[in-house]
Amino acid sequence: MKRRALTALSILLLASAPAAAGSLPPPQSFVLVNGITVLLHTDNELPLVSFRLLLPGAGTASEKADGLADLAAAMLLKGTSTRSAAQVAEELDRLGVSLRCTAQEEYAEMSGGSLSENFPALLALAADCLTAPAFAADEFAKEKQRRIDAIRQVQDEPSQAVRQYFRKVYFAGHPLGSLKGGSESSLQALGVEDARAFFRRHWLPAAAARPVLVVCGKADAAGLKRLLASTLGRWSRPAGEEAVAAAAMPPLPAVKGRTCVLIDKPDATQAYFMLGVPGLPFGDPASPEAEVMNTLFGGRFTSWLNSELRIKRGLTYGARSILQSWRPGGVFTVTSYTKNDRIGEMLAITFELLAKARQEGFSAVEVESARHYILGQFPPSLESLASKTRAYSELFFYGKGFDYYDGLMSRVEQADAAGVRRAAAALLPEQDYVLVVVGKADDIRKQLEPFGPFSERKIRAGEF
């Protein structure tokens, strides 16, 4: 197994952080008659094309029902008025292309990639899925059951389970608390009509909703315009559906006092924790210093957290912190795991490190190191066509210019120890936090006492 999972993660994070000179060339841009903005970045090195269509307001936060947004998105690939689900799958496989349809928190996306020679066929298929999805009852039942089966497995995978429980506890009642995959009971309650209605209401091509299609790779503007005129350009909103700007999400929940939950998994040999506090909204002016702080605290291999828990003590294989950002706000989370009898020690060290970072901050040399690290690791994070399509579409979604990362990068370059200390003092938890632990309660209950009080629940297959 790879030695550490940190690298990939920190690079992902940097997609919401800084950049080197001219990291994203300005794309060509035009608007289709149905209101979809198209951004094109031509790159002829390889015979490949990547695309991503982003639909604001069709994400998981649009609906209370856990799992509905992503299930509705998945149904687009499960048959159209002229193709059965098997035919769609067969055609994708025959062309050797990828096409996925999924819901993130703030938007839904359809994305894919192909050899450039197969891109016209891929777009034609994508357009058919978007404009004439069948929402067939039997395919819906199969897909729903497949998801329920997969959710039941999460009970056997505590590293996944702790994230699901954390999301429910932290965002209780807020739209961001909606589970992408759903729970067994939430999925059981859904019918194919719910998915169809969600699609009709939220998947709307119209300028007001600011949908965007990004294409990167071996494609030129004239050819793409022709291709779109006969494919995605023909997608129109259903009669009677008003396209409106996606409703703004309410502010994220404030975290007051300690909210601590212990999920009892009697057969667990290791205990997993996830600790969270409020972070920053996307594009917040404090982001550069926060990224440097996170890099030093738990965002890379030599971070304080990983050094103490893994490198010095061998308590775990990995420990990390991350910053996640959305429009209305963000979260800062810390996660790790260890043997049942060491979880108390692990949490004590984690809280000591948080207190130290808050009170003392980081040295000038540490801050310099983090700056180099963020600057040095940024270019590869935008190297592939898929990562470029992601970056262009997200900057458009968040209303930022395509030089956003360059600006952020130059501000990271200027971050100093004082600014990073302020970020630590502002973000890192002291008395107010949400803490979720999954483990064998009889072995760990006593150890957790200093960090609680904890409410306790038994792990349940398929429910969170």
Next chain:
Amino acid sequence: MKRASFTILVLALVGHGVLAGEAASGGARAAFRRENIAVHRLDNGLKVLLFEDHDIPNIAYYTFFRVGSRNERPGLTGVSHFIEHMMFNGSAAFGPGEFDRVMEFNGGANNAYTGDDFTAYTDWFPKAALEEMMKLEADRMRGLLFDPAVLESERGVIASERRLGVENDNDNLLDEVVRATAIMAHPYHWGVIGWMSDILGWRRDEISAYFRTYYAPSNAVLVVVGDFASEPLLALVRKHYAGIPAGPPPPPVTTAEPPQTGPRRVQLRKAAQIPSFLAVYHVPGANDADFPALSLLETILLRGESSRLYRRLVSDDQLAISVSGGVNETIDPFLFYVQAKPRPGADLEKLEAAVAEEIARVRDGGVTPLELQKALNAARMRFYTPLQTIAGKANMLGQAEMVYGGFEKLFALMDRFAAVTPAQVREACRKYLVPDNMTVGTLVPAGGGQ
């Protein structure tokens, strides 16, 4: 999941097609072709492959050693992976932890992975950091400290990795048992992580001796791709690596797996929500003439929702949530995997019978030209996708050196794949995917699971 989860397969070559010619670029960038790869060899045996790619101001610096769990023995299983960890814990000029500290201070990041056949150490950094990075890599090739306290701490990390990755992961646990049942004699018998008692028992002197044998420049290939000029880079390579002595030739792996002459079966009972199913068949290594046909058969049987086993097990009979598996690119003969994640409550006997029936259908009726074309399209996609990045290019060149015995083979793979006929796929299926050559494993929920 296929065999060792301890190898990163993100950039895997598995069943790629090939390129030459198609990667032609419109601009000043040199195409990724055989003739544009520069090859050098130092007197101490270190082989160096270079490809200049100036797209981003970074460098991918990959060091491959011809050592993996294939080179281990009972008592020392898992030690290649352990040395992977110790490579970050102190060498002559850099104390424990310094490697990562210096690397990250200079804007670099790194990783490493250990497989059955080879180990790769992978660095990504801004071009200005080149010489600092080279000092780090050359120093640890020269020798490791194996500080006793650090060694014990890292032993704990590995034990935790094993508990998480094998003992707490039902699919991997079943994989370990099935592999050990199918392969009796060859060192592929054990997984890359090694047995727990070995992890707890390796001695420092054994580890140190193992390092001296397998991590010398004569057993390594350095692959550098990115934003550099080749001549100055080579001068730096000579400056930092030329003084490292060559090692003795490592002992060859001579044990051959005896032919299997009847089906084998193994069952695990364990607390779980749902059962696991895995069937494996002995198949030849990556250089064998039958390998491309088996790789294409993998796509036809197991990849994508239109694959035969997905349709049968997931779509039609609804016995499974997913299917996966296929061949692995290995030096010596290994296994063809057929893994299905059963639905809760699914009848495993029915599932096994359906797998057997679908494979028999290929043996009897063969595959269609359309299925073969589909598999080739998928192979080309899998080949090009990693070539988008300097890291992917470096990884593919190095893997071809390790498994195929030369990076040149990478540029001929497309021809090997394109030449496969439907009849050859059927023949390969008839030759290898037969009941007497099969080992079936199931993990059955014990106690409260349903």
